[in-house]
Amino acid sequence: xxxxxxxxxxxxxxxxxxxxxxxxxxxxxxxxxxxxxxxxxxxxxxxxxxxxxxxxxxxxxxxxxxxxxxxxxxxxxxxxxxxxxxxxxxxxxxxxxxxxxxxxxxxxxxxxxxxxxxxxxxxxxxxxxxxxxxxxxxxxxxxxxxxxxxxxxxxxxxxxxxxxxxxxxxxxxxxxxxxxxxxxxxxxxxxxxxxxxxxxxxxxxxxxxxxxxxxxxxxxxxxxxxxxxxxxxxxxxxxxxxxxxxxxxxxxxxxxxxxxxxxxxxxxxxxxxxxxxxxxxxxxxxxxxxxxxxxxxxxxxxxxxxxxxxxxxxxxxxxxxxxxxxxxxxxxxxxxxxxxxxxxxxxxxxxxxxxxxxxxxxxxxxxxxxxxxxxxxxxxxxxx
Numbered sequence: 001x002x003x004x005x006x007x008x009x010x011x012x013x014x015x016x017x018x019x020x021x022x023x024x025x026x027x028x029x030x031x032x033x034x035x036x037x038x039x040x041x042x043x044x045x046x047x048x049x050x051x052x053x054x055x056x057x058x059x060x061x062x063x064x065x066x067x068x069x070x071x072x073x074x075x076x077x078x079x080x081x082x083x084x085x086x087x088x089x090x091x092x093x094x095x096x097x098x099x100x101x102x103x104x105x106x107x108x109x110x111x112x113x114x115x116x117x118x119x120x121x122x123x124x125x126x127x128x129x130x131x132x133x134x135x136x137x138x139x140x141x142x143x144x145x146x147x148x149x150x151x152x153x154x155x156x157x158x159x160x161x162x163x164x165x166x167x168x169x170x171x172x173x174x175x176x177x178x179x180x181x182x183x184x185x186x187x188x189x190x191x192x193x194x195x196x197x198x199x200x201x202x203x204x205x206x207x208x209x210x211x212x213x214x215x216x217x218x219x220x221x222x223x224x225x226x227x228x229x230x231x232x233x234x235x236x237x238x239x240x241x242x243x244x245x246x247x248x249x250x251x252x253x254x255x256x257x258x259x260x261x262x263x264x265x266x267x268x269x270x271x272x273x274x275x276x277x278x279x280x281x282x283x284x285x286x287x288x289x290x291x292x293x294x295x296x297x298x299x300x301x302x303x304x305x306x307x308x309x310x311x312x313x314x315x316x317x318x319x320x321x322x323x324x325x326x327x328x329x330x331x332x333x334x335x336x337x338x339x340x341x342x343x344x345x346x347x348x349x350x351x352x353x354x355x356x357x358x359x360x361x362x363x364x365x366x367x368x369x370x371x372x373x374x375x376x377x378x379x380x381x382x383x384x
Contacts (some may be wrong), residue, residue: 030058053248081246124206125213147206254283266283267296270295271288312339315333
């Protein structure tokens with residue numbers, strides 16, 4: 001009976017440790033908001049995030065609930081170990097001859113732990129319009145593009161955006177230009193340039209916005225540029241304005257500086273510190289090789305069972321060790337035992353050869369000599 005109770009206690013304790021090591025949030029905090037996982041240092045509500053930049057508001061008025069980044073107000077579309085995707089549908093808008101003009105949009109991140117990723121670009125939609133962007137990263141920068149149409153019926157009345165990775169391809173009624181990594185502040189300006197090459201503006205409305213690089217084809221009807229309500233509708237924005245990709249980081253120190261104060265150092269056991277960028281302070285934590293879990297939460301990263309992924313040859317046995325594993329070929333097989341290596345090869349049958357050996361010992365020289373197998377002289381006769 002005592003043995004059964006002891007086994008029950010050990011089982012419960014192991015289950016508890018396993019549950020704690022697999023948790024992605026601080027104890028007592030929500031691990032997800034609706035369908036969106038919320039891993040620490042992010043957290044839902046006060047006290048559940050590492051700092052205010054990572055605090056998430058879980059809006060339960062939606063079904064299912066939706067996660068919003070409190071410091072910026074945008075809806076979170078995804079969180080991963082290096083960046084967060086956030087809906088920030090800020091449009092620079094120009095309605096030529098109709099009075100509605102929002103020609104400049106400012107994106108400010110300098111007071112947060114975020115910078116713009118180089119996975120974003122500036123997109124301009126319209127005909128005869130120039131979108132210009134200036135910003136602050138490691139240094140100030142500027143860029144821009146011109147959205148041009150030859151005529152109102154250009155390309156059959158359908159506009160398309162360039163979808164190459166750098167955004168420099170040709171489009172009709174649309175242009176794109178990349179955003180440098182590490183940018184903290186962006187200023188987007190939209191300018192009508194139709195007078196540079198024609199008397200009349202083809203369409204009244206144009207737009208510019210910053211969003212995630214997408215390689216899928218994007219197109220729209222040119223005639224829609226005469227109807228501002230189409231582009232300003234929630235349905236159009238949700239469907240066609242991609243999220244902004246923001247890189248996130250911990251603190252205002254690099255790894256060497258952060259390690260000097262273990263009280264505030266964010267990387268827990270079995271994890272490694274990675275500098276955010278060569279020219280931008282801040283850092284991230286990654287689990288060491290062979291470990292998994294949340295590197296920002298105690299008790300740190302836990303040893304992963306690499307053997308569960310069957311890395312060894314079918315004729316080898318796998319042994320998991322801290323941070324790694326060992327493949328050992330079974331009896332009668334040779335090789336490194338790895339699936340991606342030499343594997344395990346069946347060894348040829350062993351050949352046993354019996355050899356008769358005489359050992360001659362010469363007292364005078366003190367040396368041992370091995371005679372040929374045919375030498376069958378009596379051992380005693382060689383002693384002098």
